[in-house]
Amino acid sequence: MFTERFLRHKRGATLSTAERARLESGISEVRTYKARRLVARAGERLTESTLLIDGFMCRYLDDRAGLRQLVAIHVPGDFLDLHAYPLQTLDHDVATITGATAAIIPHSELDIIADAMPELTRKLWFSTLLDAAIHRAWLFRLGRLDAIARVAHFLCETNARLMSAGLSEGRRFALGLTQSDLAEVCGLTTVHVNRVVRQLREEGLCTFRSSLVEILDLERLTIRGQFNPAYLYIDDPADRLPSFTRPKS
Amino acid sequence: MKSPSAELQPETEPGIATAEQGVVVLDGQDGLATTMTADAAARTGQSLIDAAAIARSQKPGSNDD
Incomplete structure (x- = not known):
């Protein structure tokens, strides 16, 4: 099962058996990546979302001198780019840190889920809000x-x-x-x-x-x-x- | 929200500079954490001393610009 770590032990957001089965059935492909490889580039139009199954990935931004600031680290069970479903593009790059495996869910499948399964949709939203909460903690960390x-x-x-x-x-x-x-x-x-x-x-x-x-x-x-x-x-x-x-x- | 008295204030504790692997690491409160070459550290140190001398002659809270 590819989604077993997604929202695991998250307050009020753990997937039901039916929700997990629906998400699993939406997976079109499982991809493996080598370490230190670009996965998605800022500005690219995305038509699929990526659920990390194994390994570590990161979101990052480069300054004008090409120096990198990591703005998120992703662990298994995280969606790397679920925010690109409504936004359609990313405003940061995504890369692997270690070798990694990820499940691909086309946005067309998320459209169907959004139409038919409001509770699962709320949990997907929860996932992106959890990302935002972690970003706030990272701001606090760097600022204070x-x-x-x-x-x-x-x-x-x-x-x-x-x-x-x-x-x-x-x-x-x-x-x-x-x-x-x-x-x-x-x-x-x-x-x-x-x-x-x-x-x-x-x-x-x-x-x-x-x-x-x-x-x-x-x-x-x-x-x-x-x-x-x-x-x-x-x-x-x-x-x-x-x-x-x-x-x- | 904390009281206004808890707003960010000028730091009263000095930063601590240490030499590590041929460079200078500067740590302090309020998220101060930077690394400089020895030359940059020496020039920063002199700049701090000069600015401190000017600051002592200014009235607290005044803006002479």
């Missing part, structure tokens, strides 16, 4: 947090998203990102990220080696990153995120 907190926040967020997707047991996960990618997520240089990763390790919060993240103290990492998972709309986050402690406001 210092370097170590930015990385801590991102690692807590990714841990929570992967837990929700069934891909992290809460303490250890394969991230698939290099320190250079992490720099492009957090608006830092690779030298700065390298120093932050060392600090996180020395403070006993987490390690990041060979793209494998091991969280040593989730509670302190959560506080250090001012991470509050409410914006991820996960069912019962206190049950699913061990030792979650709300940061003091």
Whole structure:
């Protein structure tokens, strides 16, 4: 089943059996991608949407010098470009980070779903609103947090998203990102990220080696990153995120 | 929404500069996180000292432009 991770454990949005079957039947193709490949370019007219099944992908924007800012990281279960269904084009590029597999759903199938299944349509809308909530958290991270907190926040967020997707047991996960990618997520240089990763390790919060993240103290990492998972709309986050402690406001 | 007194204010704590792998990393509050070459860091440092001297002679909240 290709859609098993889509909206998994999302509050009020988990798919019913019939909704999941309908989405599965709308898949026209399953594509595999090599790592570090362009998947969709900004401005291209899109007639299909892409559900990530396996691997990591990203949305990004380049500045005039060609330097990349990652504006979203996608984990299995995410639609990469569902917003292009109403918008028809993207305002950012999409690329793979690791090798990846994705299910393709033509927009013509989404038209039929939108006409016939309002509750499933609401859940697809939920998915794009969840994207927007994550973007707001990324704005907060870049605007308010210092370097170590930015990385801590991102690692807590990714841990929570992967837990929700069934891909992290809460303490250890394969991230698939290099320190250079992490720099492009957090608006830092690779030298700065390298120093932050060392600090996180020395403070006993987490390690990041060979793209494998091991969280040593989730509670302190959560506080250090001012991470509050409410914006991820996960069912019962206190049950699913061990030792979650709300940061003091 | 926090009270107006919680609005962004000029930082009273200094940024911390450290040398890493031949460059200077500058960290501070309010999201300050940047990396500079040694030359750029030295010129930024002098520019900060010069601006601080001028700022001390100005009235708080005034705009002399």
